[in-house]
Amino acid sequence: MLPFLSSRPRRVVVFNPTGRYAARQVAEMQAAGTPVVAGIALGRGGETLDGLPLLDSLADLDAPADAAVLYTPPEGTLGAVRQCAAAGIATIVAAAEYVPVHDALRAARAAREAGSWLLGPNTLGLCVPGEGEGGLLLGSVSPAFCAPGRVAMLGRSGTLTLATSRLMTRAGIGQRAVIHMGGDTVIGRNPHEWLAALADDPGTAAVLYCGEIGGDKEYALAEAIAAFSKPVVATIVGRHAPADRQMGHAGALIGAERESAASKLAALREGGARVAPTPYAAIDILKEILVP
Amino acid sequence: MRLIEAEGKELLARHGIAVPRGVMLPEGELPAGAEAWDGMVLKAQILEGGRGRRGLVRRVGPGDVAAARTAMRSILGPALEGAGFLLEEAVAPVREMFLALRVDGTSQGIELLFSAAGGVAVEEGDAPIRLVLDPGGLRLAEQVHAALKVVLPPALSARVAREAVRLLRVMEVEDLTLLEINPLAELAGGRLVALDAKMVRDDAAAGRHDAAATRASNALETASLSPLERRAQSAGFTLVEMPGDVALVSAGAGLGMFLTDLLADHGLSAASFMDNARGGPAETTEARLEAAFDLAERPGIKAILFYATLASRPVGERIETLLSFLARRPAPRPLYVGFAAAPSASRGFDAAAAGDRLRAAGVAMLHDDPLTLVRAIAADFGQGGN
Numbered sequence: 001m002l003p004f005l006s007s008r009p010r011r012v013v014v015f016n017p018t019g020r021y022a023a024r025q026v027a028e029m030q031a032a033g034t035p036v037v038a039g040i041a042l043g044r045g046g047e048t049l050d051g052l053p054l055l056d057s058l059a060d061l062d063a064p065a066d067a068a069v070l071y072t073p074p075e076g077t078l079g080a081v082r083q084c085a086a087a088g089i090a091t092i093v094a095a096a097e098y099v100p101v102h103d104a105l106r107a108a109r110a111a112r113e114a115g116s117w118l119l120g121p122n123t124l125g126l127c128v129p130g131e132g133e134g135g136l137l138l139g140s141v142s143p144a145f146c147a148p149g150r151v152a153m154l155g156r157s158g159t160l161t162l163a164t165s166r167l168m169t170r171a172g173i174g175q176r177a178v179i180h181m182g183g184d185t186v187i188g189r190n191p192h193e194w195l196a197a198l199a200d201d202p203g204t205a206a207v208l209y210c211g212e213i214g215g216d217k218e219y220a221l222a223e224a225i226a227a228f229s230k231p232v233v234a235t236i237v238g239r240h241a242p243a244d245r246q247m248g249h250a251g252a253l254i255g256a257e258r259e260s261a262a263s264k265l266a267a268l269r270e271g272g273a274r275v276a277p278t279p280y281a282a283i284d285i286l287k288e289i290l291v292p
Numbered sequence: 293m294r295l296i297e298a299e300g301k302e303l304l305a306r307h308g309i310a311v312p313r314g315v316m317l318p319e320g321e322l323p324a325g326a327e328a329w330d331g332m333v334l335k336a337q338i339l340e341g342g343r344g345r346r347g348l349v350r351r352v353g354p355g356d357v358a359a360a361r362t363a364m365r366s367i368l369g370p371a372l373e374g375a376g377f378l379l380e381e382a383v384a385p386v387r388e389m390f391l392a393l394r395v396d397g398t399s400q401g402i403e404l405l406f407s408a409a410g411g412v413a414v415e416e417g418d419a420p421i422r423l424v425l426d427p428g429g430l431r432l433a434e435q436v437h438a439a440l441k442v443v444l445p446p447a448l449s450a451r452v453a454r455e456a457v458r459l460l461r462v463m464e465v466e467d468l469t470l471l472e473i474n475p476l477a478e479l480a481g482g483r484l485v486a487l488d489a490k491m492v493r494d495d496a497a498a499g500r501h502d503a504a505a506t507r508a509s510n511a512l513e514t515a516s517l518s519p520l521e522r523r524a525q526s527a528g529f530t531l532v533e534m535p536g537d538v539a540l541v542s543a544g545a546g547l548g549m550f551l552t553d554l555l556a557d558h559g560l561s562a563a564s565f566m567d568n569a570r571g572g573p574a575e576t577t578e579a580r581l582e583a584a585f586d587l588a589e590r591p592g593i594k595a596i597l598f599y600a601t602l603a604s605r606p607v608g609e610r611i612e613t614l615l616s617f618l619a620r621r622p623a624p625r626p627l628y629v630g631f632a633a634a635p636s637a638s639r640g641f642d643a644a645a646a647g648d649r650l651r652a653a654g655v656a657m658l659h660d661d662p663l664t665l666v667r668a669i670a671a672d673f674g675q676g677g678n
Contacts, residue, residue, distance in 0.1 A: 021574075024604050028636055074496060098570040100497035101395050102427075102464050108400050109428060124603070142603040142634035157546020162601045163662070166632055183545065185397035185469070212546055217398050237549040240556035241565075245532050248545025248567030250496065251397065278553060280663055 002197045003090035003117055004128065005177065008136055009067035013058065013089075015040045015080050017049055022071035025140050026052065029069070032127075032137035037065065058083050067091040069125060069138050074099040077121055081107035085114035092188070093138045094120035101250070104186035111188050117197075118188025122249070124158040124180040127165075141165065141178050149174015150205035151286060152198050154191055156212050157183055157249065160237060164210050164279040171283045173290065176203045183212075185251035190217050192224035199228055206231040206289050208282055209273070211264060213238030214252040218264040222271030231289045234273040235282040236261040293493045295509045296337040298378040300489035302505065307462045309455075310485045314380035317361065323379065327354050331382030336364045338375050339512050341490070344412065351382060374515055376508055383485060385477035387448075390414040391456060392472035393463055399424045402460055404436060406452070408443040410475035427464060432457045448478060455484050467497030495570060520583055527579035528572025536563030538669060539584040539625070541598040543568065551599055551662055558670035560594070563587050577613045581621075588625045594673045596623055599630040599662055607633040608641040611650065618653040626656040626672065628665045 003009075017026045017039035027050065030036055038053050038061060045056030055061065058068075068089045072080040074096045084092045092111055099107070099121035111118035119125060125139015129146040137143055140158075145166040153168070153175055155161030161180040168175060181187050181194060189197075191209060198204045209232060211218050218236070225232050239261040241247050243254045254260050265275045274289075276282035295303070301311040315323040317334070326332065334357060336348035343349045347367055352360045361377055368375055390410035396403040407413075407420040414420070423439045425432055436453035444452060455476070463471045472490040479485060493506070503510065514522060524531035538555055540562040542548040552562040564587055566580050581598070588596050600610060610631065618627075629650060633641075647658050657668050 028604055031636070075499075097568070098496040100467055100500070101469055101494045102467055102497070105395070105400060105427065109426075112400075140603050142636065144634040144636065145603070145632075155546070157544065157549075159544025159548075159601050160546025160550055162603055163547055163550065163632060166601075167661075185395060186400060187397070190398055190400075210546070212549060215397055220398050237546055237553055239553045240561070241549055241552065242532070242534055246530075247532065247549055247565055248530060250494075252545055252549075277557070279550065 001200050004067065004126070004136060004138070005201050005203065007066075009091060009138070010035055011037045011063060011065045012067045012069065012138065013038050013040055013061065013065040014069045014071065016071040016073070017041060017052065018044060018054070019071060023049060025069075025071070026050075028140065028142070029137045032143045033135055034137050037061075058087055065089050067093075067138055069093040069095065071095050074121070078103040078107045081118060082110045085110045085116050088114060088116075090116055091138065092116050092118045093123060093125040094118060094188070095123060095125065095139060096120070097122040097183075099184065101184070101186055104184060108186055108188050119180065120182040120184070120187060122158075122184045123182040123187075124161060126177060126179045128177045129175055139180070141180060145169060146178050147174040150176055150203065150290065151208055152176045152201070152204045152206075153178045153208045153210065154194050155180050155210040157210070157237070160210055160212070160279070164208070167279055168208070168283055168286070171287065173283060173286050176201065176205075183249040183252075185215060191221040192217075195221060195224050195228055195232070199230070204230060206233065206286060208286060209234040209268075210279060210282075211236045212249070212252050213241050213247065213254050213261050213264075214249070214259050216258060219267050222267040222273070225268070225271040225273055232273040233276060233282045233285045233289070234265070234268045235276045235279055236264045239277065293495055293498065293506065293509060293513055294339045295491040295493060295506055296339060296512065297335060297489055298337050298376070299506050299509050300491040301486065303466055303491070304462065304486055304489060307458070307465070309458065309462065310483065311489070312380045312383050312485060312487065314378050317357070317377040317379045322354055322357060326379065329381040332357070333380045333382050334360045334364070335378045335380065336368060336375055337378055337508065338368065338372055339509070339516070372512075372515075374511055383477060383479060383487065385475065385487070386480050387478040388413070388475035388487070389452065389478070390420060390474045391452065391459070391476045392470070392474070393456070393460055395469045396424055401426050402463065404456055406440055406456075414474060425460060427460060432460065448482070451482065451484060452476070467494045467500060468492060469494050520586065524566070524579070524583055525569065527576060528569055529576040529580060530567045530569045531583055532565040533587070534561070534563055534565065536561035537592055537594045538562055539587040539593055539596045540564050540566070541580050541584045541596065542566055543600055547599070547601055551597065551666070554662060554666045555597070555669075558666050560666070560670060560673070563593055575613075577610060578617055581614070581617050585621060585624055588623070593625055595625050595669045596627045597665060597669065598627065599665065601632040602637040603634050604636050606639075606641070607631050607637045608646070611646045615649055615653055623654055627654065628657045628669055629655050630659050630662060630665050632660050
C-alpha cells in the first residue's frame with residue numbers, strides 16, 4: 001500500500017523552497033491544503049518564507065516529517081534523498097531533472113532500503129484529489145486539473161501527466177491519485193511496483209498507465225498485470241517518434257525495436273492491459289470500464 | 293554523449309585498464325616509435341558502429357598508412373570530414389570475448405552482458421550471458437565468476453570477472469551509462485586487453501568531467517545535428533528535426549510526443565520536436581518560435597502548432613511573449629495556438645481579451661484542447677485521420 005494513500009501525510013517538509021519556481025510550488029501546495037510544516041534551506045534557518053518557518057537542516061525539525069518534496073538542484077539530490085531516507089520519511093518527491101544516473105541509482109537504493117517511496121528524480125510529484133481539506137498535493141500536479149474519483153493514474157512524463165489528468169477530469173473521470181513517477185531512466189520505483197502497491201487500495205477501481213518510448217519498464221509492468229485484479233488501461237506516446245533520436249527525456253529513445261511504442265503496447269496487451277493509441281482513446285476505455 | 297574509441301581508451305588507460313599502444317594520427321607523419329610495432333591497425337574515429345564492415349578499420353604497414361587514410365576519408369564523405377584516425381599497435385589475441393555493462397533502470401543495477409566469442413562473432417553467436425549487478429553489493433567478482441565459468445576456463449573466468457568489476461567502478465566514476473568492450477582480448481600469457489571501446493557518458497553528469505578529454509567526441513555529436521538543431525542547442529533547448537509538414541512548438545517530452553502522434557493520426561506529420569535542455573535558460577519560448585518560423589518558411593510546411601500546458605507558470609507571460617514575437621515576425625504559415633492553463637497559472641488573466649489579441653495578431657485558431665487543434669489543421673489542409 002502506498003504510504004500517502006494509507007495515511008494522509010500530516011507533516012510535509014520542502015527542501016530548497018526559496019527559489020522562484022519552488023516558492024510558487026510551496027504556495028500551490030499550501031493552497032491545496034497540504035500540511036507543509038517547514039522549509040529546509042541551509043543558511044536561512046530562523047527566517048520565514050511567506051509564513052513558512054525555514055530551518056537549516058532536517059535535523060532541526062521538532063517532530064518527524066512523513067513526506068518531503070525536494071527542489072534541491074540535481075547535484076544535491078542524492079544527498080537530500082539519503083537524508084530523508086535516513087530520517088524514515090515515507091514519501092519523498094525529488095523534482096530535479098538532470099540528476100546523474102549513477103546518483104539516481106544510489107538514491108533509489110537508499111530510499112528502497114529505508115522503505116520509503118521515492119518519486120523521481122525528474123518528477124512533478126503527485127496529487128490526491130479530495131474535497132476541501134481531503135486533498136493532497138506533493139509537487140506540481142495541479143489539483144485544478146484533477147477531480148476526486150477511482151482511477152489511479154501513473155505517468156512517465158510530467159506534461160503528459162498534467163494533460164491527461166485534465167482530459168480525464170473534463171471527460172468526467174475522477175482520479176484516486178495522479179502520480180508522476182518520474183521521467184528518467186532510473187526512478188525511485190518502477191511502474192510495476194506502483195501497480196502492485198495499488199492492488200490493496202480500496203479507493204482504486206482501475207489504473208491508467210501513460211508511458212513513453214525508450215527503456216523496458218513496460219515489460220515488467222506487463223508481467224505484473226496478471227496478478228493485479230483491477231482493470232489496467234495503458235497508452236504509450238512516441239508512436240511516430242524517429243528511431244535513434246532522444247526525444248527529450250534521458251532514455252526516451254528507440255535504440256531497439258523493443259523500446260518502440262508498438263512493441264510496448266503489444267506486450268502490455270499480451271499482459272492483460274486494455275491498450276489505447278492515445279490518452280483520448282484510453283479515456284474512452286475508462287468510461288466503459290467505470291460504468292456504474 | 294557517445295565517446296569515440298580513442299577518447300574512450302584514453303579514459304580506460306587512466307584507470308589502469310590495458311589497451312593497445314596507439315596515437316591519434318597527425319597529418320602526414322607516422323608517430324615516433326610506430327615503425328617498431330609488430331603491426332598496425334588504422335581506425336577511423338566515428339561514433340557509429342560497423343566500422344570494420346565499412347572498411348574503416350584496416351591492418352596497415354608503415355608505407356600505406358597515408359593511402360589507407362585517404363581511402364577512409366572518401367568512405368566517410370564530407371559529413372564526417374572532422375573525424376580523426378587512431379593508429380594502434382596490432383595485437384594477436386588467442387581469444388576474443390564480448391563484455392558490456394549498462395545501466396539497467398528497471399532492475400536498478402548494472403547489467404553485465406558477456407559472450408565468450410567476441411568481435412564480429414558476437415552478432416551471430418549465442419545470446420550473451422546476462423547478469424544484473426548491484427554496484428553496492430559484496431563479492432561482485434565471485435558473482436560474475438559464477439556466471440562466466442560455465443563458458444570459460446576457471447582461471448580466465450576469474451580474470452574476466454575481476455576485470456568486469458574494475459570496469460564497473462570505471463563506469464561509476466566516469467558517469468557512463470554504457471561501457472562495451474568488444475573484443476576483450478586474451479593474449480598469449482593470459483593478459484586481458486581492450487581492443488575496442490564503446491562508451492556513452494551521462495549528459496547530466498557532463499559538468500563533473502574534463503570537457504577537453506572528450507572534445508573530439510563532442511565535436512562529432514554536434515556535427516551530427518542539423519544547423520537548426522545546433523542553433524537550438526546554443527539557445528538552450530532541444531530540437532529534433534523530422535521530415536514533416538507541421539512546425540511544432542511545445543514544451544515537455546511527453547506532451548511533444550503526444551502532439552506528434554496526434555498529428556500523424558490525422559495525416560499530418562510534425563517537422564519538429566522541442567524540449568528543455570540541461571543548463572538552458574528558464575524561458576526559451578521566443579527562441580523556439582524563431583526556430584519554428586524558420587522551419588515554416590521551408591516548402592512543404594503547411595502550418596505551425598504551438599501548445600503548452602501550464603500548471604503554475606503564468607499564462608499571461610507566455611501570451612505576451614507570443615504577441616510581441618508576432619508583432620515583430622508575422623507567422624509565415626497559419627498558426628494554431630493552445631494553452632492548457634490551471635487557474636493558478638491564469639490568475640488575474642483575462643483569457644477572452646488575450647484570445648481577441650491573438651486572433652488580431654493573425655492566430656488562425658486558439659483552443660485549449662490538442663485534439664481540436666489538430667483536427668482543425670487537418671480539416672484546413674484536407675487531411676483525414678481519426
